[in-house]
Amino acid sequence: MLHIENVGKSFGALTVLRGINLEAAAGRITGIIGPNGAGKSTLLNVVGGLFPNDTGRILLDGTDVTPLPMHERARCGLVRTFQISRELGELTVLENLMLARQAQTGEAVLGALLRPGSVAREERAAVLEAKGLLDNVGLWRLADQSARALSGGQKKLLELSRALMLKPKIILLDEPAAGVSPPMRLEISKVIRGLCQDGMTFVIVEHDMDMIASLCDQVYVMAEGKNLTSGTFGEVVADDRVVRAYLGGVA
Amino acid sequence: MTAYLVTILILVCIAIILGLALNLQWGLCGMVNFGMAGFFALGAYAAALVALSGAGTLAGIVVAALICAATCGATALVSLRLSDEYLAILTLGFGEVIRLVTLSESWLTGGSLGLPGIPRPLWGWVSEQNYELLFLALLVVVVLALFLVLEVLIRSPFGRAVRAVREDDTVASTLGKNVTMLRVKAFAVGGAIIGIAGAFHAYYLTYVDPSQFSAIITAYTFMAVIAGGRGSNKGLLFGAATIMCLIEGSRFLKDIVQVLDATQLASIRLILIGLGLILFLIYRPQGFLLEYRLRSSSLLARSSLNGATRMHDFKQEAS
Numbered sequence: 417m418l419h420i421e422n423v424g425k426s427f428g429a430l431t432v433l434r435g436i437n438l439e440a441a442a443g444r445i446t447g448i449i450g451p452n453g454a455g456k457s458t459l460l461n462v463v464g465g466l467f468p469n470d471t472g473r474i475l476l477d478g479t480d481v482t483p484l485p486m487h488e489r490a491r492c493g494l495v496r497t498f499q500i501s502r503e504l505g506e507l508t509v510l511e512n513l514m515l516a517r518q519a520q521t522g523e524a525v526l527g528a529l530l531r532p533g534s535v536a537r538e539e540r541a542a543v544l545e546a547k548g549l550l551d552n553v554g555l556w557r558l559a560d561q562s563a564r565a566l567s568g569g570q571k572k573l574l575e576l577s578r579a580l581m582l583k584p585k586i587i588l589l590d591e592p593a594a595g596v597s598p599p600m601r602l603e604i605s606k607v608i609r610g611l612c613q614d615g616m617t618f619v620i621v622e623h624d625m626d627m628i629a630s631l632c633d634q635v636y637v638m639a640e641g642k643n644l645t646s647g648t649f650g651e652v653v654a655d656d657r658v659v660r661a662y663l664g665g666v667a
Numbered sequence: 668m669t670a671y672l673v674t675i676l677i678l679v680c681i682a683i684i685l686g687l688a689l690n691l692q693w694g695l696c697g698m699v700n701f702g703m704a705g706f707f708a709l710g711a712y713a714a715a716l717v718a719l720s721g722a723g724t725l726a727g728i729v730v731a732a733l734i735c736a737a738t739c740g741a742t743a744l745v746s747l748r749l750s751d752e753y754l755a756i757l758t759l760g761f762g763e764v765i766r767l768v769t770l771s772e773s774w775l776t777g778g779s780l781g782l783p784g785i786p787r788p789l790w791g792w793v794s795e796q797n798y799e800l801l802f803l804a805l806l807v808v809v810v811l812a813l814f815l816v817l818e819v820l821i822r823s824p825f826g827r828a829v830r831a832v833r834e835d836d837t838v839a840s841t842l843g844k845n846v847t848m849l850r851v852k853a854f855a856v857g858g859a860i861i862g863i864a865g866a867f868h869a870y871y872l873t874y875v876d877p878s879q880f881s882a883i884i885t886a887y888t889f890m891a892v893i894a895g896g897r898g899s900n901k902g903l904l905f906g907a908a909t910i911m912c913l914i915e916g917s918r919f920l921k922d923i924v925q926v927l928d929a930t931q932l933a934s935i936r937l938i939l940i941g942l943g944l945i946l947f948l949i950y951r952p953q954g955f956l957l958e959y960r961l962r963s964s965s966l967l968a969r970s971s972l973n974g975a976t977r978m979h980d981f982k983q984e985a986s
């Protein structure tokens with residue numbers, strides 16, 4: 417599904433990614449772990465298109481998406497969430513979701529003004545779909561609240577639902593459990609597992625090892641901008657290079 | 668007295684049109700426009716020149732709207748690769764350029780003397796003493812039309828996307844929104860509206876000169892939008908009316924306060940207006956009204972209602 421080939425990225429003199437390779441299989445959950453500052457979020461930023469990469473390329477279903485800007489990658493079905501939740505605070509929870517619908521007549525100025533019938537029909541379809549997604553994570557009762565008013569955990573669920581509204585092929589999650597209480601973590605894990613069973617593909621960056629262990633089929637370990645190793649969760653934690661990387665210093 | 672009232676209402680209407688434009692550009696899309704006065708002048712001069720050439724006042728309005736839309740769109744496009752602050756500087760600079768051009772390119776703009784004798788729309792439809800009333804009626808129709816169009820836009824997916832761009836453009840693009848195009852479109856539509864305001868300004872006064880377009884217009888428009896509640900067009904109607912009434916009404920101060928002379932009062936007037944706005948913002952920082960938000964019930968209720976009517980029709984057909 418997603419192939420990351422030899423991706424490198426520097427910010428000025430600071431080289432953050434040094435030739436990362438990664439492959440996320442369709443319908444699977446691929447984990448990325450590594451110590452703070454390993455470059456995991458930067459990798460997601462580059463894959464999502466926030467920063468251009470210096471070397472390498474990114475393939476989605478065999479198509480090279482490297483030259484595409486962020487919004488076109490999203491339209492290809494590649495969507496990501498953020499380590500620190502980025503809800504659109506002044507919009508309601510429902511509006512946050514409705515926004516993610518693609519190819520809406522009313523998104524063009526003339527479409528919005530001249531084709532009110534199509535717009536109304538699409539809006540109703542969108543609200544029903546959003547209701548389904550929000551019901552699934554228990555946020556429908558908050559649909560008309562400002563997204564700003566949600567709790568940290570609810571914001572994570574909102575971001576996940578918003579990503580789903582886009583009908584993506586693959587979702588990249590940056591620390592979906594960060595700052596979330598243990599019961600809410602279980603809730604988020606359950607939602608992700610359910611979606612995976614329905615055929616969604618995920619890449620998850622996470623420090624919560626229980627979550628990685630319970631969800632991921634394949635785990636990549638990154639340290640100092642490089643691939644350290646990969647394998648099942650059991651395999652990578654048995655590797656002492658991984659333990660040493662977490663304790664500081666790369667093998 | 669009625670004549671004075673009509674004049675004030677005409678000024679309020681023009682202020683409202685300017686406010687509607689800024690509310691789209693800055694209120695909804697978060698793009699500051701410090702060049703309001705400049706774009707306003709551009710619209711006024713464009714309409715004046717077209718009308719003076721004999722092409723008609725309607726053509727003047729259309730050309731003013733198109734020219735202002737194009738320049739606003741281009742300004743937004745140029746500033747896109749730069750950060751938000753640059754748009755502020757760019758628009759500010761643009762306003763200044765327009766002012767200088769109107770002053771110095773006298774072959775086109777008449778220089779500091781301006782362009783006199785601009786034809787008026789619907790001139791000759793009514794007697795001359797009733798004309799201003801007709802002009803006001805026309806302007807009210809235009810304001811209402813623009814208001815409705817903008818309300819539809821705000822409530823549409825376009826409006827939602829534009830608000831999302833204001834909140835967080837990175838998130839908007841990760842959701843597949845072409846942020847560049849949305850910004851350019853919002854700024855251009857706003858520009859078209861400023862152009863229309865400029866045209867009516869020129870038609871109302873029947874002459875334009877550079878002194879009419881001082882930067883204070885930009886400040887008044889921001890005040891109207893802030894007082895009305897950023898993002899709310901309904902609030903803006905109150906905001907623009909309040910600001911214009913303060914500005915115009917305070918002219919009467921000289922009749923009430925006898926101790927100060929006219930020039931002293933003129934300066935005090937501005938201080939009072941500023942003070943009024945500051946107090947207002949302290950006690951009602953969100954402005955008169957809040958921005959539109961989608962209510963889930965409005966969409967869901969309507970869809971179930973449609974279901975009900977359809978069922979009703981079906982039953983009638985069956986019987």
Ligand SMILES: Nc1ncnc2c1ncn2[C@@H]1O[C@H](COP(=O)(O)OP(=O)(O)OP(=O)(O)O)[C@@H](O)[C@H]1O
Nearest residue numbers: 427430432450451452453454455456457458459499
């Ligand atoms: N926009 C940027 N400009 C400059 N340096 C950056 C930028 N983004 C990230 N970095 C640097 O890249 C390095 C890796 O950061 P990154 O956020 O990718 O780490 P991470 O693996 O996600 O860490 P964490 O687990 O703490 O989230 C850091 O040293 C950071 O300072």
Ligand SMILES: [Mg+2]
Nearest residue numbers: 456457458499
């Ligand atoms: Mg990170």
